[in-house]
Amino acid sequence: MNKKILTITLLIVITSLGGFLRFYKITENPPSLNGDEISMAYDAYSILKTGKDQYGKFMPIAFESVGDYKNPVPIYLMTLSIKLFGLNDFSVRFQNTLMGTVMIPTFFLFLLKILKDRKVALLGAFFLSISSWLIFYSRVQYETFAYLFALLGIWSFIKMLEGGYVWAMLSAFLLILTMYTAPAPRLFVPIFVITVLIFYIRKFKNNWNNLLIFVLTSIVLALPLVYATLFLKAGTRLTMVLISNDIEFQRYILLKYFQSVADFPLLIFFWLKRYLNYLQPEFLFINGLEVSLSGVIGLGMLYYFELPWLILGVIEFIKRKIPYKPIFVIWLLTGIIPDSITNNQQHTGRLLHIAPVLFLITTLGAISFFKWILSIQKKYVKILMSGVFTVLAILILIHAYLTIAVHFPMAKGESFDEGLREAVFYIRDHQDEYKEVVFDPRRGIEGPFLVSNPYLYVLFYTKYDPHTYQIEPKVYSKDKNYFFHFNKYTFRPIEWTKDSQKKDTLFIGSPWSLPEKELKDGEILQKIYLSNGSLAFLIVSPKSK
Amino acid sequence: MKNLKQLSIFVGVVIIHQLLTNFIYSNLYPIHFADKNFFVLELIDKTLNMQNILIFFFDMGILILLWLIGKKVFSSRFSVLPPIIYTISLWSSYLVSAGSFYIYLSFLILLIFYGLLLIKSNQRFWGTALVIGATSIATYSSLFLMLLLPVMLILIVVFKITPVNELRLSIPAVIILILPLVFLIYNNQSGFKNILSNEVQIFADPGLMNTVNSYQGAAKQKGLGLLARISENKYLFSVEYVILKFTKQITPPTYFTPQEKLLNFSFTPPIFLGLLVPFLFSLYQILKSSFLRRNLFLSSLLVIPSVFSKQMVDLNRLIIFMPVVTLIISYGFIKLYEQGKDKEKAFLILTLFLVTFQLLVTLSDINLRERSRFIKYHSQDYEIGNQ
Numbered sequence: 001m002n003k004k005i006l007t008i009t010l011l012i013v014i015t016s017l018g019g020f021l022r023f024y025k026i027t028e029n030p031p032s033l034n035g036d037e038i039s040m041a042y043d044a045y046s047i048l049k050t051g052k053d054q055y056g057k058f059m060p061i062a063f064e065s066v067g068d069y070k071n072p073v074p075i076y077l078m079t080l081s082i083k084l085f086g087l088n089d090f091s092v093r094f095q096n097t098l099m100g101t102v103m104i105p106t107f108f109l110f111l112l113k114i115l116k117d118r119k120v121a122l123l124g125a126f127f128l129s130i131s132s133w134l135i136f137y138s139r140v141q142y143e144t145f146a147y148l149f150a151l152l153g154i155w156s157f158i159k160m161l162e163g164g165y166v167w168a169m170l171s172a173f174l175l176i177l178t179m180y181t182a183p184a185p186r187l188f189v190p191i192f193v194i195t196v197l198i199f200y201i202r203k204f205k206n207n208w209n210n211l212l213i214f215v216l217t218s219i220v221l222a223l224p225l226v227y228a229t230l231f232l233k234a235g236t237r238l239t240m241v242l243i244s245n246d247i248e249f250q251r252y253i254l255l256k257y258f259q260s261v262a263d264f265p266l267l268i269f270f271w272l273k274r275y276l277n278y279l280q281p282e283f284l285f286i287n288g289l290e291v292s293l294s295g296v297i298g299l300g301m302l303y304y305f306e307l308p309w310l311i312l313g314v315i316e317f318i319k320r321k322i323p324y325k326p327i328f329v330i331w332l333l334t335g336i337i338p339d340s341i342t343n344n345q346q347h348t349g350r351l352l353h354i355a356p357v358l359f360l361i362t363t364l365g366a367i368s369f370f371k372w373i374l375s376i377q378k379k380y381v382k383i384l385m386s387g388v389f390t391v392l393a394i395l396i397l398i399h400a401y402l403t404i405a406v407h408f409p410m411a412k413g414e415s416f417d418e419g420l421r422e423a424v425f426y427i428r429d430h431q432d433e434y435k436e437v438v439f440d441p442r443r444g445i446e447g448p449f450l451v452s453n454p455y456l457y458v459l460f461y462t463k464y465d466p467h468t469y470q471i472e473p474k475v476y477s478k479d480k481n482y483f484f485h486f487n488k489y490t491f492r493p494i495e496w497t498k499d500s501q502k503k504d505t506l507f508i509g510s511p512w513s514l515p516e517k518e519l520k521d522g523e524i525l526q527k528i529y530l531s532n533g534s535l536a537f538l539i540v541s542p543k544s545k
Numbered sequence: 546m547k548n549l550k551q552l553s554i555f556v557g558v559v560i561i562h563q564l565l566t567n568f569i570y571s572n573l574y575p576i577h578f579a580d581k582n583f584f585v586l587e588l589i590d591k592t593l594n595m596q597n598i599l600i601f602f603f604d605m606g607i608l609i610l611l612w613l614i615g616k617k618v619f620s621s622r623f624s625v626l627p628p629i630i631y632t633i634s635l636w637s638s639y640l641v642s643a644g645s646f647y648i649y650l651s652f653l654i655l656l657i658f659y660g661l662l663l664i665k666s667n668q669r670f671w672g673t674a675l676v677i678g679a680t681s682i683a684t685y686s687s688l689f690l691m692l693l694l695p696v697m698l699i700l701i702v703v704f705k706i707t708p709v710n711e712l713r714l715s716i717p718a719v720i721i722l723i724l725p726l727v728f729l730i731y732n733n734q735s736g737f738k739n740i741l742s743n744e745v746q747i748f749a750d751p752g753l754m755n756t757v758n759s760y761q762g763a764a765k766q767k768g769l770g771l772l773a774r775i776s777e778n779k780y781l782f783s784v785e786y787v788i789l790k791f792t793k794q795i796t797p798p799t800y801f802t803p804q805e806k807l808l809n810f811s812f813t814p815p816i817f818l819g820l821l822v823p824f825l826f827s828l829y830q831i832l833k834s835s836f837l838r839r840n841l842f843l844s845s846l847l848v849i850p851s852v853f854s855k856q857m858v859d860l861n862r863l864i865i866f867m868p869v870v871t872l873i874i875s876y877g878f879i880k881l882y883e884q885g886k887d888k889e890k891a892f893l894i895l896t897l898f899l900v901t902f903q904l905l906v907t908l909s910d911i912n913l914r915e916r917s918r919f920i921k922y923h924s925q926d927y928e929i930g931n932q
Contacts, residue, residue, distance in 0.1 A: 251921075252812075252918065252921060252922070253812050253918075254914075255914055255917055255918060255921065265902070265906040266812075266906060266910060269803075269812075269814075269818070269903065269906065272802065272818055273798070273802035273803055273804060273814075276797065276798040276801065276802050276804070276818075277798055277802070277804060279796055279797060279798055280793070280796060280798055280804070281789055281792040281793055281796060282789060282793070282857075285789070286785075286789060295752055296752070296756040296760075297753075297756060297782055297785060297786070304785060304788075307788070307792065315832065318829070395775065395776040395781055396776070398772050398775065398776035399776040399777055399781075401772075402760070402764055402769060402772060402773055402776065402777060405767075405769075406760075406763050406764050406767050406769060406773075407760060407763060410763055
């Protein structure tokens with residue numbers, strides 16, 4: 001009984017620690033809501049107020065966004081937090097962070113079920129709670145809870161193999177829910193399920209009904225998604241990001257555009273190379289998280305001190321008797337597939353659904369490591385070894401804290417659209433003084449290479465009425481030039497030589513659009529800086545001659 | 546009769562290897578490394594460049610040694626397996642075509658290894674002669690091997706891989722033969738420092754130190770300067786970087802994918818991906834045996850020259866580790882074959898299919914694109930840098 005209370009107490013402590021690391025200054029770091037977050041947030045607000053998305057579609061399955069379609073589950077869930085906390089940065093990130101925290105005790109229970117060892121389960125939950133990878137993705141609205149659903153779905157799947165049609169239905173529901181939550185599981189779930197079913201088909205010998213229920217439930221629940229993907233363009237992004245369009249492949253490997261079946265064998269080996277790259281130490285331990293500038297020591301999916309644990313963990317995983325071991329192997333191997341077939345760089349965010357397996361292995365490795373330390377006969381060697389390792393681990397954790405707290409906002413503020421919030425706050429407070437507000441979407445420290453969507457920030461931070469926005473007239477550009485206008489807001493490139501003549505107009509643009517040397521005294525109303533000190537935006541109004 | 550069969554298979558392997566090397570040479574010529582001088586000659590400011598034809602012969606010597614080692618390490622019927630694996634991995638063919646000095650060093654290392662095997666099989670005279678001769682030549686040829694080989698010989702004894710009495714002549718003889726070189730270094734300290742700084746390039750990139758400075762500066766601005774000083778300093782980052790580089794040398798993607806580019810441009814992997822299956826199976830078997838584990842650990846020291854290079858992985862320097870990988874793969878193949886259950890057979894078939902498929906795709910790719918690819922990376926400059 002005492003052991004049980006101690007376990008529960010420790011689990012509460014670990015979960016609280018994980019919750020603190022996830023919720024602390026959640027609205028300040030990452031330094032701004034990024035383009036995806038803001039788009040999902042305004043859609044959620046729009047659904048909450050009108051039942052329709054920003055484009056006026058009633059309760060869609062796939063939310064149209066700029067250049068792609070968003071998954072429905074995060075947006076519908078976000079309506080709850082917006083209802084609770086209002087339309088602000090906190091409510092956008094809250095549910096994701098909460099789910100990231102809930103993952104900690106869930107993982108504990110999962111490990112307990114699989115390994116039947118409280119200490120190991122607690123240790124696993126602890127590693128998960130302090131993981132910089134999971135902390136980072138819990139602090140942004142990033143469909144993170146797909147991995148919670150994936151874990152629960154696979155857990156139910158394992159239970160289904162043991163019998164019980166309820167588990168079959170629950171597993172199907174949770175796994176399909178994962179597919180509605182994030183893009184990567186849309187590919188992962190079917191591949192995983194089919195592979196596991198082939199592997200365990202004998203298990204259903206006396207239990208075909210369970211399999212039938214699972215398959216039928218899955219098909220029924222997945223139908224809307226399949227329909228949206230095939231007929232409502234929700235699969236647009238999938239075709240855009242396929243590995244055959246990879247720049248490295250086309251430019252340096254194939255030396256031309258991917259055109260015919262004859263190019264396919266080379267593509268296979270390029271994909272295999274990409275697939276095995278997930279084993280690269282720099283991706284796993286040094287810079288996979290991409291929260292710092294490339295080429296420097298940043299953060300990976302695991303901490304550097306977990307390197308020996310991962311190696312030992314693999315050995316221990318092979319040696320140890322673990323129920324349903326093939327499921328974990330299939331989970332890990334198929335989990336990498338979705339990210340590996342995209343044309344972008346490896347993305348740790350698209351690997352979140354394999355986190356439970358990775359932490360299971362790391363935990364097993366840590367246990368082996370601790371046992372080895374304890375088995376050292378000479379006391380001074382034991383103390384020395386454990387002391388050195390502990391100091392190294394602490395130093396690496398401090399570095400992780402500094403990376404997230406200090407270096408990340410400086411390195412990546414711009415890619416999180418930092419500065420747009422402050423610019424819109426100015427607009428919100430002063431827009432009545434102007435006939436028109438012109439916002440240039442082009443920005444960038446090195447040059448005006450980035451194009452953001454400031455209109456979404458205007459909608460979000462001015463709490464623009466969704467109903468008005470859906471029905472009011474809007475003007476879009478018909479050509480390549482960015483132009484968008486509604487109400488008194490215009491989003492277009494600023495040409496200061498012409499625009500400087502416009503009176504009663506507020507201009508917001510980067511220093512590339514509004515060169516300071518061309519501005520007269522008093523025309524600059526406010527300057528907005530990034531976390532790294534670079535000038536992001538100038539807010540300007542032309543003065544009369 | 547059996548021997549004749551083995552010999553004819555081996556001759557066939559040698560012919561195929563030469564054909565593949567010539568095929569690559571004809572596609573790559575005149576792509577080449579800058580000439581590399583012998584260590585001892587560089588010390589006394591003299592130059593002797595290794596001719597390409599000699600490198601071809603050393604490559605051939607490696608094949609023969611792998612065959613002989615295969616005979617000693619595995620049973621006779623599997624002895625041609627290491628040369629076959631060496632042949633179908635195009636790594637050495639690329640380096641031979643570009644005139645790599647490290648092919649010569651690989652040959653010497655294999656000679657030492659073969660010498661040790663001879664000592665173990667009671668052919669002490671020839672074994673000792675080979676160990677002493679090859680170790681001495683190797684230490685005079687390369688700075689890295691001068692530092693590595695004596696340490697490795699001592700570790701062989703420490704790890705109880707070979708009993709000390711079997712090396713009682715070799716170790717003192719090697720030390721005595723190295724003494725003139727040590728004396729030469731002592732007299733040419735500035736020259737030695739130059740060679741050292743040319744060879745040890747691991748910290749040549751100022752990026753690491755710039756990171757430390759910018760990290761500490763940023764943390765100081767936020768009032769966290771102390772934390773940055775203790776956790777983001779050059780010592781800790783340097784250690785992390787060295788561990789990263791070492792780990793990188795021993796991770797499978799380095800060998801089985803074109804992640805690290807041969808001659809800094811190619812899409813050909815050093816070893817074909819299909820061989821990953823026997824490699825992993827072999828590792829699994831090796832890790833179970835304490836003696837083999839010690840052997841593996843000791844031989845992994847051969848990646849050190851690549852660790853100390855400027856690039857994350859230097860496939861030219863890493864070639865000296867290739868014979869080890871070849872033997873590991875061969876061992877995996879043999880184990881898969883011997884265990885011969887359905888699962889193992891399936892793995893063997895998968896391996897053979899993948900290797901054949903990749904060989905065909907790769908040869909066609911070399912023929913069609915390798916030269917254009919080189920021009921894309923290096924334009925018309927056919928010298929691909931120092932070794």
